[in-house]
Amino acid sequence: xxxxxxxxxxxxxxxxxxxxxxxxxxxxxxxxxxxxxxxxxxxxxxxxxxxxxxxxxxxxxxxxxxxxxxxxxxxxxxxxxxxxxxxxxxxxxxxxxxxxxxxxxxxxxxxxxxxxxxxxxxxxxxxxxxxxxxxxxxxxxxxxxxxxxxxxxx
Numbered sequence: 084x085x086x087x088x089x090x091x092x093x094x095x096x097x098x099x100x101x102x103x104x105x106x107x108x109x110x111x112x113x114x115x116x117x118x119x120x121x122x123x124x125x126x127x128x129x130x131x132x133x134x135x136x137x138x139x140x141x142x143x144x145x146x147x148x149x150x151x152x153x154x155x156x157x158x159x160x161x162x163x164x165x166x167x168x169x170x171x172x173x174x175x176x177x178x179x180x181x182x183x184x185x186x187x188x189x190x191x192x193x194x195x196x197x198x199x200x201x202x203x204x205x206x207x208x209x210x211x212x213x214x215x216x217x218x219x220x221x222x223x224x225x226x227x228x229x230x231x232x233x234x235x236x237x
Contacts (some may be wrong), residue, residue, distance in 0.1 A: 114157035115176060119223045122148045122162040128221050129158065132195060133178065133229075152178075168223050172200075175218065175226035183215050183231040195219050 115139040119125040126148040129135045135150040135158065158176075180186050187207070190197050197219040199208035208216040215231040 101165065112156055114152075116159040116161055116162050117221075117223070117225055118166065118168055119160045119162050119221075120168070121222070122146050122160045124222050125160045125162070127149065132189070132193060133227075139197075156232070168225075170220075170224045170226060172218060172226045175228050177228040177230065179230050179233040183229075183232040183234060184230055190217070190219065225233055 117125070126137060128148050130137060135152065138149045138151045138157065140147050140149045144163065146161065148160045150158040150160070152158055181197055187197075191205075196204060197217040198204050199206040199207075200216065200218065209220070210216065218226055218228050220226055
């Protein structure tokens with residue numbers, strides 16, 4: 084009986100029965116889903132401009148394409164909803180590259196218009212900490228930032 088009471092005291096003090104949990108909840112980024120007009124056109128843009136690799140769409144629903152952002156992170160492109168797509172620059176997908184100059188050359192060669200934060204076309208934004216940034220839009224008007232955070236400081 085003493086063992087049962089001791090066990091109940093231990094369980095109650097741990098918060099297991101009372102619903103209290105002393106452990107912090109841990110969440111990690113998994114994916115971002117974008118509503119797009121044409122998932123095929125959007126997938127080609129992300130594959131060609133940003134070299135993202137397509138991965139298996141585990142939903143097996145037509146009109147949805149999945150791309151890898153690396154390290155188990157994903158971009159889901161969903162064209163099954165027909166709502167109007169509204170965007171603004173403050174809501175953007177931010178990516179980093181280890182070769183910023185190569186990215187700029189690729190954007191130019193593919194005639195993808197880019198700008199700095201204020202919107203000056205074909206200009207590069209340089210933050211106060213020296214990080215370079217450019218902003219451009221995908222075929223649906225979603226804003227994408229690519230910055231030089233991943234470049235080594237050698």
